[in-house]
Every structure is written in C-alpha cells, then in structure tokens.
Amino acid sequence: MTTPQRLAVVGASLAGLRAVEGARASGFTGSITLIGAEDHLPYDRPPLSKAYLAETPGSPPDTTFRTEDTLRGELGIDLRLGAPASGLDTEGRAVLMEDGTPVPYDALVIATGAVARxxxxxxxxxxxxxxxxxxxxxxxxxxxxxxxxxxxxxxxxxxxxxxxxxxxxxxxxxxxxxxxxxxxxxxxxxxxxxxxxxxxxxxxxxxxxxxxxxxxxxxxxxxxxxxxxxxxxxxxxxxxxGTDPATSWLNGSGVALADGVLCDRTLATSVPGVYAAGDVAHWHNPLFGQSMRLEHWTSAAEQGATAAVNALNPRAARPYSTVPYFWSDWYGTRIQFVGISQADEVRVVSGDPADGRWVALYRTGERLTGALAVDHPTHIMKYRVMINRGCSWTEALDFAQTRNEQACRTTAAI
The missing domain is CATH 3.50.50.60 (FAD/NAD(P)-binding domain)
Known part of the structure; x- marks a missing residue:
C-alpha cells in the first residue's frame, strides 16, 4: 500500500480543524487541503447560541479557533474557504469543487457537519x-x-x-x-x-x-x-x-449514506481511503454496541483527529469509541449529560428537580448508561468515567450516596 502524500479534508469546522491538526501532530509532512463552504476561518459553534448572544458592550466575542497565519504558515494548509465541495470522484480520488476544479487526494476526511432545518x-x-x-x-x-x-x-x-x-x-x-x-x-x-x-x-x-x-x-x-x-x-x-447531515454533495459518489455517512468502528466509510468525522459521521460505537451520529463538540474534536490519523495509516487504524457528552446553558443553569438516554429506569440521586438543581442516573439492564447533572458540574465527569468502564447500577448508586453524604458533611461543617 502506497503511503498517502495528499490529505484532503472537506469541512472547515471543529472536526475538520482537528483532522488537519491531528495529521500534522502524527508526523504527516505531505500536502493538506482544507475545504470550507463558509468564508470564515474555522470557528467554535457552541458560543453562537450562548455568549455570542449575550448583551455585552462592544463587539461580540471572537469564536475563531486559529488565525490564517497559523493555518497556512505553521500548519502548511492549503486553505480553501467560501468554496463548497459539489461532488466526489472516488475512482479518480478527487474532490470536485463548485467551480469544477478537482482537488486530488490519497486520503480524505469528510467533515461537512450538518445543516439547520x-x-x-x-x-x-x-x-x-x-x-x-x-x-x-x-x-x-x-x-x-x-x-x-x-x-x-x-x-x-x-x-x-x-x-x-x-x-x-x-x-x-x-x-x-x-x-x-x-x-x-x-x-x-x-x-x-x-x-x-x-x-x-x-x-x-x-x-x-x-x-x-x-x-x-x-x-x-x-x-x-x-x-x-x-x-x-x-x-x-x-x-x-433540528439539523440534517450535510451529505447532498456525496450523492452518486458511491459513499454509503444513511442519516449521515456510514462508517465502521474506525470511522472508515464504504470507499477505501475515505473517512468521516463529526456531525456527519454515522458510525458504530463499540462501547454501546450500536450505531450513532452525534452532534456534540467533544466527539467532533475527537473524531476529527482519529479519522485523519486512521486515513493516513489504515493498517494501524484504531476503533473510535466514546461516552457521548454534551452541555447546555439556560438562564444561568448548566445542564450536562453523558451516555445515552434510552434506559429502563431513570432515577434522581441528588438534589430535586423542583429546586432546579439535581443529578439523575440512567439504567439499562444492570449497567449505568447515562447521567444528567443540572447545576452539579463536579459530578458529571465522574459518571462519564464510570460509564466508560462498564460500571454496574449498584456501584453507581453507592457512589451517588457517598457523594451525597460528603456534601452533607461539608454543609454541616460550614
């Protein structure tokens, strides 16, 4: 198998950025082309519905991830913004640009995300x-x-x-x-x-x-x-x-599609040399034994780097698994969730929803599979680790009880 010398990444948001950064961090010295439909440099999306909309004096916060000098100079990226891909020639290994220009590749990462309905x-x-x-x-x-x-x-x-x-x-x-x-x-x-x-x-x-x-x-x-x-x-x-995965440009390409780009455990698509990452990727998550498409910041970042490294060295491709994690801020309240919400039981183990501050755990069979924390930011990552290692429901409840007892002792001491 010939070592790839040309990496193309379609989609210049978080997953696409992490793909090019991950490729360089892995030691890849070949050419990298980053293609983005928007005119903007890669930017962070979560603040757009949060801090960006807040009433603040002056200009809203800058959500740009990297400067153009960093992308073109330090990372050596051929940056093509405001130029959406219109098609993919998988036999000729070329991304087709809207103006008809082909961008050749040896390895490709699809990171086109999703479009709002x-x-x-x-x-x-x-x-x-x-x-x-x-x-x-x-x-x-x-x-x-x-x-x-x-x-x-x-x-x-x-x-x-x-x-x-x-x-x-x-x-x-x-x-x-x-x-x-x-x-x-x-x-x-x-x-x-x-x-x-x-x-x-x-x-x-x-x-x-x-x-x-x-x-x-x-x-x-x-x-x-x-x-x-x-x-x-x-x-x-x-x-x-809601949103729909941005896959219309892939119609007729031979890349298998179904609620996104279908991928295996390593984020490889049905076409050799083509991988996907981020909101557009519908992949098999071995941790839960099911296929899923996540529109979460954390998974987009992780998948981007993993997809690029796997695309450049498919013989050593590593499966990608994760405990889904997302957060949201409403009215000064932080909502965090880890795992999956389809469960046999949901139990509040700390606080009370009536007071607007609580923790709830999700059980599937005898296993902890999800956790919701509302204004309990120190709890959620502990549960994410527990879900990742297959923690039992009994162990999760014991942990919650211990946290509650510690909180009571701390309050009493104050």
Missing part, C-alpha cells in the same frame, strides 16, 4: 432565522440588540439557549414546541419535562404540544399562526427544529 415557506421571510452559522448568529444578535420580540420554534437545546439569551436581556420570549415533552429523545420524558420547567421559572412562555401552521408578514413584524388557532406576534423568529 428551515421552517417550510419561510426561506424569504425577513426576520426568520435558523442558528447554525456565524452569519446566523450575527443576524440574531442584531435583532436582539434592537429589542426584538422573540418567538422560538422548537424547545431543544439551541432554541432554549436563544430563549435564555433573550430573557437575560429582559425581552419577551415565547417558545413553541410541537411535542408534548421537550427533549424527549435527548433526555427522556421525565427529565425533559424537568428541564422544560426552567423556562417557566425564567418567565419564558413555553407552549408545549402546539405546532406552527404558517408565518406571514404582520405589519412591521411577523405573525406566527399556530395549529390551535392562536397567533403570536414577533419581530424575530428563530427555528430550532
């Missing part, structure tokens, strides 16, 4: 936005700076973070959620409802089990018509209704 019929309606890119965040921030009345469609994490940013500015916010239980897939029914109560405490008007029927101009604002017959009036509407 849009509300049907609102593509040309001013004041209606998704929140996925830096340009999206800039538009939403401008509207909030102008004191916009906000309607958020979707009570998931992104929508809830936007609602939180607006409420912290003192702006009126209504969140419309079609499901009767927000965050059911991410946290399960009981914990989804418990987290949804944070909206009520903050004065956000949360409408559960109500869908949007239509949107149209209403004076200088937007009329959001609901399926129950009501109409909400807004200056700004943010859609937080």
């Amino acid at each position: 849009l509300l049907p019929g609102t593509e040309d309606l001013a004041g209606v936005h998704a929140l996925r890119t830096a340009d999206d965040a800039a538009a939403v921030r401008r509207a909030l700076d102008g004191g916009a009345r906000l309607v958020v469609v979707g009570a998931g994490f992104i929508g809830s973070e936007v609602a939180s940013a607006a409420r912290e500015r003192g702006l009126p916010v209504t969140v419309v959620e079609a499901a009767d239980v927000p965050l059911r897939r991410a946290l399960g029914d009981e914990m989804g409802l418990a987290c949804a109560a944070l909206h009520d405490r903050a004065g956000t008007d949360l409408r559960r089990g109500v869908s949007v029927r239509a949107m149209r101009r209403h004076g200088e604002g937007i009329g959001v018509e609901l399926a129950d017959g009501g109409t909400l009036h807004a200056d700004l509407v943010v859609a937080g209704i």
Whole structure:
C-alpha cells in the first residue's frame, strides 16, 4: 500500500480543524487541503447560541479557533474557504469543487457537519432565522440588540439557549414546541419535562404540544399562526427544529449514506481511503454496541483527529469509541449529560428537580448508561468515567450516596 502524500479534508469546522491538526501532530509532512463552504476561518459553534448572544458592550466575542497565519504558515494548509465541495470522484480520488476544479487526494476526511432545518415557506421571510452559522448568529444578535420580540420554534437545546439569551436581556420570549415533552429523545420524558420547567421559572412562555401552521408578514413584524388557532406576534423568529447531515454533495459518489455517512468502528466509510468525522459521521460505537451520529463538540474534536490519523495509516487504524457528552446553558443553569438516554429506569440521586438543581442516573439492564447533572458540574465527569468502564447500577448508586453524604458533611461543617 502506497503511503498517502495528499490529505484532503472537506469541512472547515471543529472536526475538520482537528483532522488537519491531528495529521500534522502524527508526523504527516505531505500536502493538506482544507475545504470550507463558509468564508470564515474555522470557528467554535457552541458560543453562537450562548455568549455570542449575550448583551455585552462592544463587539461580540471572537469564536475563531486559529488565525490564517497559523493555518497556512505553521500548519502548511492549503486553505480553501467560501468554496463548497459539489461532488466526489472516488475512482479518480478527487474532490470536485463548485467551480469544477478537482482537488486530488490519497486520503480524505469528510467533515461537512450538518445543516439547520428551515421552517417550510419561510426561506424569504425577513426576520426568520435558523442558528447554525456565524452569519446566523450575527443576524440574531442584531435583532436582539434592537429589542426584538422573540418567538422560538422548537424547545431543544439551541432554541432554549436563544430563549435564555433573550430573557437575560429582559425581552419577551415565547417558545413553541410541537411535542408534548421537550427533549424527549435527548433526555427522556421525565427529565425533559424537568428541564422544560426552567423556562417557566425564567418567565419564558413555553407552549408545549402546539405546532406552527404558517408565518406571514404582520405589519412591521411577523405573525406566527399556530395549529390551535392562536397567533403570536414577533419581530424575530428563530427555528430550532433540528439539523440534517450535510451529505447532498456525496450523492452518486458511491459513499454509503444513511442519516449521515456510514462508517465502521474506525470511522472508515464504504470507499477505501475515505473517512468521516463529526456531525456527519454515522458510525458504530463499540462501547454501546450500536450505531450513532452525534452532534456534540467533544466527539467532533475527537473524531476529527482519529479519522485523519486512521486515513493516513489504515493498517494501524484504531476503533473510535466514546461516552457521548454534551452541555447546555439556560438562564444561568448548566445542564450536562453523558451516555445515552434510552434506559429502563431513570432515577434522581441528588438534589430535586423542583429546586432546579439535581443529578439523575440512567439504567439499562444492570449497567449505568447515562447521567444528567443540572447545576452539579463536579459530578458529571465522574459518571462519564464510570460509564466508560462498564460500571454496574449498584456501584453507581453507592457512589451517588457517598457523594451525597460528603456534601452533607461539608454543609454541616460550614
């Protein structure tokens, strides 16, 4: 097998950046081309719905990961921004650019991430936005700076973070959620409802089990018509209704697709020399014995580096496994989750959801498979380690009891 001399990475977000950094860190001295659809240098996405939207004097925080000098100079990257890939020639081993220019490769990492879903019929309606890119965040921030009345469609994490940013500015916010239980897939029914109560405490008007029927101009604002017959009036509407993996450019390439790019345990796709990482990768996680596609910061960073190293040396490719981890900030509250939410039992082991501060554990069979911590930041990584080593449910409960007893002794000493 010929040693790869040309690495191409399609997607210039976190996973793509970690791929090129991981390749260089592994000692790869060949050429690296990093292709990004956006004009921006690689930047951090989580702050876009958090700190970036906060009411702060001056400019919003810079979320750029690396300067252009670092990427081109120190890492020696051929950086192609504002130039989306339009196709992939797997037989000729070339990424096809939108202008028809081929970018040859010996090894390829697909890291194109996901695209935000849009509300049907609102593509040309001013004041209606998704929140996925830096340009999206800039538009939403401008509207909030102008004191916009906000309607958020979707009570998931992104929508809830936007609602939180607006409420912290003192702006009126209504969140419309079609499901009767927000965050059911991410946290399960009981914990989804418990987290949804944070909206009520903050004065956000949360409408559960109500869908949007239509949107149209209403004076200088937007009329959001609901399926129950009501109409909400807004200056700004943010859609937080999920994403779809960015794979349309791969149609006809021979790369197997199904809710993302299908990968094996090493992040290798169905095509030799092609690997995937980040939000677009649907891979087999050996730790849980199931396939999954994660849209989490931590896994994107880890997968990017792993995919690049494996692509450059497939004979020594290492399986990638992880305990999923994500976090979200609402109304000054930190929500953290590790593991998977599909469980036989969910039990609150510390605190009380009624007080807005608690820890819940998720059991599958006799094994700890998930943990939710709301304003208990010192707990969550302990549980992540325990899930990774296959900790039993009994051991997890004993650990929780010990933590509670230690907390009580500390409180009593104070």
